[in-house]
Amino acid sequence: MADLTTNFAGVRSPNPFWLASAPPTNSAYQINKAFEYGWGGAVWKTIGDPVLNVCNRYGAFEYGGKRLVAINNVELISDRPIEVNLKEIREVKRLWPDRAVIVSAMVSSNEQAWKTVVQQIEDTGADAIELNYGCPHGMSERGMGAAVGQVPEYCEMITGWVTSAASIPVIVKLTPNVTNIIPPAHAALNAGADGISLINTINSIAGVDLDSFEIRPNVGGKGSHGGYAGPAVRPIALHLLSQITSDPTYQARPVPISGMGGVETWRDAAEFMLLGATSIQVCTAVMHYGFRIVHELTTGLSNWLDEKGARQAEEVVGASVERISVFGDFDLSFRTVATIDESKCIQCNLCYVACDEGAHQCIDLTADGLRIDPDTYEGGTTLQPVVREDDCVGCDLCSLVCPVDGCITMVERPPKIPPVTWNELVRTRPEVTTDWDAMVAYREEVGIEIH
Amino acid sequence: MREHELTLAQLQDSFTETYPRYTPNEATVEANRCLYCFDAPCIQACPTGIDVPTFIRQIANGNLLGAATTILESNLIGHSCGRVCPVDELCVGACVLGAEHRPIAIGRLQRYATDHVFETGARVFEPAPDSGKRVAIVGAGPAGLSAAGELAKRGVRATVFERQELPGGLSTYGIVVMREPTRVALEEVEFIQSLGVEVVTGVEVGVDVSPQELIEGYDAVLLAAGTGPVPRLNVPGEELEGVIDALPFIAATKLADKDGVERLREIPVGDEVIVVGAGNTAVDAATVAKRLGAERVTMLYRRSRAEMTAYDFEVAFVRNEGVDIRLLTQPVEILGDEHGRVTGVRCVRMRLGEPDASGRRRPEPVPGSELVLPADQVIKAIGQEKLTALFAAFGIESIGGYVKVDEELRTSHPKVFAAGDCVRLTGHALTVTAAEDGKIAARAIARQLGVEELRRDPSATRGRYMHGTTNDFRSVHG
Numbered sequence: 001m002a003d004l005t006t007n008f009a010g011v012r013s014p015n016p017f018w019l020a021s022a023p024p025t026n027s028a029y030q031i032n033k034a035f036e037y038g039w040g041g042a043v044w045k046t047i048g049d050p051v052l053n054v055c056n057r058y059g060a061f062e063y064g065g066k067r068l069v070a071i072n073n074v075e076l077i078s079d080r081p082i083e084v085n086l087k088e089i090r091e092v093k094r095l096w097p098d099r100a101v102i103v104s105a106m107v108s109s110n111e112q113a114w115k116t117v118v119q120q121i122e123d124t125g126a127d128a129i130e131l132n133y134g135c136p137h138g139m140s141e142r143g144m145g146a147a148v149g150q151v152p153e154y155c156e157m158i159t160g161w162v163t164s165a166a167s168i169p170v171i172v173k174l175t176p177n178v179t180n181i182i183p184p185a186h187a188a189l190n191a192g193a194d195g196i197s198l199i200n201t202i203n204s205i206a207g208v209d210l211d212s213f214e215i216r217p218n219v220g221g222k223g224s225h226g227g228y229a230g231p232a233v234r235p236i237a238l239h240l241l242s243q244i245t246s247d248p249t250y251q252a253r254p255v256p257i258s259g260m261g262g263v264e265t266w267r268d269a270a271e272f273m274l275l276g277a278t279s280i281q282v283c284t285a286v287m288h289y290g291f292r293i294v295h296e297l298t299t300g301l302s303n304w305l306d307e308k309g310a311r312q313a314e315e316v317v318g319a320s321v322e323r324i325s326v327f328g329d330f331d332l333s334f335r336t337v338a339t340i341d342e343s344k345c346i347q348c349n350l351c352y353v354a355c356d357e358g359a360h361q362c363i364d365l366t367a368d369g370l371r372i373d374p375d376t377y378e379g380g381t382t383l384q385p386v387v388r389e390d391d392c393v394g395c396d397l398c399s400l401v402c403p404v405d406g407c408i409t410m411v412e413r414p415p416k417i418p419p420v421t422w423n424e425l426v427r428t429r430p431e432v433t434t435d436w437d438a439m440v441a442y443r444e445e446v447g448i449e450i451h
Numbered sequence: 452m453r454e455h456e457l458t459l460a461q462l463q464d465s466f467t468e469t470y471p472r473y474t475p476n477e478a479t480v481e482a483n484r485c486l487y488c489f490d491a492p493c494i495q496a497c498p499t500g501i502d503v504p505t506f507i508r509q510i511a512n513g514n515l516l517g518a519a520t521t522i523l524e525s526n527l528i529g530h531s532c533g534r535v536c537p538v539d540e541l542c543v544g545a546c547v548l549g550a551e552h553r554p555i556a557i558g559r560l561q562r563y564a565t566d567h568v569f570e571t572g573a574r575v576f577e578p579a580p581d582s583g584k585r586v587a588i589v590g591a592g593p594a595g596l597s598a599a600g601e602l603a604k605r606g607v608r609a610t611v612f613e614r615q616e617l618p619g620g621l622s623t624y625g626i627v628v629m630r631e632p633t634r635v636a637l638e639e640v641e642f643i644q645s646l647g648v649e650v651v652t653g654v655e656v657g658v659d660v661s662p663q664e665l666i667e668g669y670d671a672v673l674l675a676a677g678t679g680p681v682p683r684l685n686v687p688g689e690e691l692e693g694v695i696d697a698l699p700f701i702a703a704t705k706l707a708d709k710d711g712v713e714r715l716r717e718i719p720v721g722d723e724v725i726v727v728g729a730g731n732t733a734v735d736a737a738t739v740a741k742r743l744g745a746e747r748v749t750m751l752y753r754r755s756r757a758e759m760t761a762y763d764f765e766v767a768f769v770r771n772e773g774v775d776i777r778l779l780t781q782p783v784e785i786l787g788d789e790h791g792r793v794t795g796v797r798c799v800r801m802r803l804g805e806p807d808a809s810g811r812r813r814p815e816p817v818p819g820s821e822l823v824l825p826a827d828q829v830i831k832a833i834g835q836e837k838l839t840a841l842f843a844a845f846g847i848e849s850i851g852g853y854v855k856v857d858e859e860l861r862t863s864h865p866k867v868f869a870a871g872d873c874v875r876l877t878g879h880a881l882t883v884t885a886a887e888d889g890k891i892a893a894r895a896i897a898r899q900l901g902v903e904e905l906r907r908d909p910s911a912t913r914g915r916y917m918h919g920t921t922n923d924f925r926s927v928h929g
Contacts, residue, residue, distance in 0.1 A: 038911030265512040289487050300514035405476045
């Protein structure tokens with residue numbers, strides 16, 4: 001069984017799974033219970049200035065009968081008095097010395113307020129501080145949360161106040177609601193952050209009620225943007241994580257990253273780790289199913305690590321980062337084509353319609369080996385899709401829509417042209433990249449056919 | 452006896468598991484339908500307390516090794532149980548999605564997970580250090596194997612004595628191939644052996660080894676011998692050629708499943724087959740006869756449907772096979788020809804009178820209602836004899852033909868415990884209840900021998916185990 005123990009900037013936990021700062025970490029009752037289930041750590045729900053909450057706080061994105069594919073919330077930071085939270089944090093840390101107890105904080109943007117809250121947190125014995133620069137609603141209008149995270153200068157200034165006052169590690173939690181995650185990440189690093197966590201929730205509206213015209217979540221007939229989280233946001237989180245871990249400035253002086261955004265299973269967690277996350281934070285899945293999911297998170301991750309021959313979880317952290325590239329460096333000669341295993345094909349012909357209408361018209365429908373026009377065909381038998389391999393552009397759409405395991409696979413074929421990247425073309429044959437006539441001539445020259 | 456007209460391909464098709472294994476996509480889709488209920492009723496409905504929602508979630512997440520581990524840590528006989536459990540009466544019957552008429556197919560998902568580890572040979576449990584304690588187990592059926600494996604997890608070495616040539620008990624010899632292929636039963640035995648259990652076959656306790664030798668030579672003895680052969684009908688003509696017992700008849704098909712489908716052709720089966728009895732074994736024998744090529748198969752039962760012990764799904768299954776069930780009909784004589792071969796069964800119609808000692812209404816013959824049913828084969832399936840002589844040889848008390856045990860399955864002898872069908876005085880004698888018996892007995896034996904109880908994952912003190920089952924926790928993979 002692989003060793004899952006985690007060391008995040010000196011903060012240790014028996015496994016990389018931390019509860020994210022959110023409703024599941026609202027109280028000592030919840031966090032004690034979570035630790036009893038085996039969670040490695042918890043980031044306390046953000047403490048800070050006084051707030052009042054509303055009803056309804058959540059709206060869900062449902063898809064195809066699946067509940068809570070994502071959740072949208074307009075809940076604020078902790079609405080319990082700060083002294084109550086501090087007292088409970090102290091108790092929890094005393095009870096659980098081997099778990100990571102991290103306190104999320106968000107106060108008004110003045111140095112004294114931040115220094116005070118840092119001191120209060122350190123007095124509890126907590127292991128680290130997480131700066132909430134991401135809350136996208138309610139707090140941002142008061143100049144906190146995302147209002148800080150979206151302005152790199154504020155981010156750097158406040159982080160600097162905190163790191164100069166704190167003796168425990170400081171983690172900066174970034175908002176995804178920016179066009180480029182790199183400037184705020186640099187700001188955090190410049191200010192001496194010991195770690196980064198991402199992503200916070202994404203601005204969203206969960207939906208509109210078609211009977212009442214109300215916005216979801218509906219607060220007394222009104223609605224607003226809320227924070228979007230859950231499985232549906234995971235690809236966005238993975239992208240933002242990869243942007244940081246592949247950034248040369250980050251790579252020159254890396255800090256550990258706590259990854260989050262739609263982690264529900266061990267597989268999700270493994271993906272975040274491969275892209276460079278040392279610890280994993282979870283919220284929506286716990287809100288849906290409870291603390292018990294940590295059992296499958298840890299055992300599933302451990303079994304996978306065993307399978308991969310890794311003795312320690314940290315061995316896989318960042319293992320896929322070197323594969324993160326840019327379009328201009330992709331090998332244009334790399335070639336795959338779709339192949340259909342007719343023994344597995346159930347003739348649903350979703351691949352045909354996807355290719356014919358949504359892609360590049362390289363799948364034919366056939367009967368007895370003859371190509372058929374389905375609009376005029378009256379033969380009565382079910383038609384068999386067949387790939388015209390010479391025309392296949394290797395886009396992969398057909399295999400993605402195919403409902404049968406292993407029926408359509410993308411198979412690598414020898415390149416038809418010598419290896420070349422777009423950036424190389426820009427350097428060596430600039431006219432090809434700017435002039436259509438030159439491009440057509442180039443295609444003829446090397447033998448690229450586009451039908 | 453008839454000339455068989457079935458082709459090998461037909462026989463193969465008839466003696467294959469009824470439900471094919473899920474494809475990966477089917478398993479994923481079905482697993483993702485599970486709501487992952489909190490405090491799920493399926494867990495409570497499982498006699499061994501398998502954490503069903505967790506193993507299904509593990510399948511959904513592609514953690515098949517974890518799923519199998521979750522199953523096997525609660526039930527070492529889970530490879531069989533996924534196939535043979537009457538799930539509609541247990542976990543599936545309790546599934547909350549039953550309210551929408553489509554409960555989760557828990558048995559098939561369980562089988563999907565255990566098939567994976569048994570095929571890959573992945574190691575599920577760590578061997579425990581030897582405690583130096585030794586236990587003898589009589590009977591290598593589900594109860595004995597479950598107990599042996601649970602003892603092995605605690606470092607107690609068990610030697611299992613089996614009188615048959617093959618271990619596995621009813622899983623190997625008694626459950627029809629359509630529900631459990633012989634291979635599955637034998638894989639399960641190998642898995643138990645891999646935990647450090649010794650299985651000795653072809654040795655009958657009471658004949659080849661004396662109970663006294665076991666009691667004196669081991670720290671404890673577990674009696675898990677099941678039940679005996681089918682009893683006599685006690686009607687004239689029972690010695691005629693063509694009158695057979697259901698159990699060896701079914702066992703022959705199980706051996707053919709192991710040795711090659713062509714061996715099915717060596718099993719004598721009639722054209723007009725009468726099965727006497729209406730329990731699970733009778734249903735199985737009737738199904739087997741039909742699938743071996745019998746023209747007409749009729750089950751006779753002297754009471755009504757309400758008193759039949761076979762489950763609804765079994766009755767539906769066997770009727771779908773084309774088997775007739777004649778209720779309120781009792782055989783009074785088996786008729787034969789001049790060569791001593793069966794030609795028919797003389798029966799009498801019955802009606803139900805006042806309740807008898809078992810609480811069921813007593814069947815009484817209807818005067819003048821005799822009839823003769825033609826038959827060239829009669830299969831007896833009216834229950835199984837009790838092993839009272841064996842119990843006496845161990846010097847332990849019994850009640851109604853079953854070993855008298857307390858809640859921890861202790862017998863009246865301080866070194867002897869008993870589990871499985873030989874203690875199943877009430878309730879259904881299921882593989883899964885035998886497996887749970889094995890766990891209970893192993894825990895009690897270990898405690899008696901002063902062996903340390905298993906501990907859970909130290910970082911988790913809560914969760915998964917809130918149902919007060921006898922689950923034990925020392926797995927490699929979780």
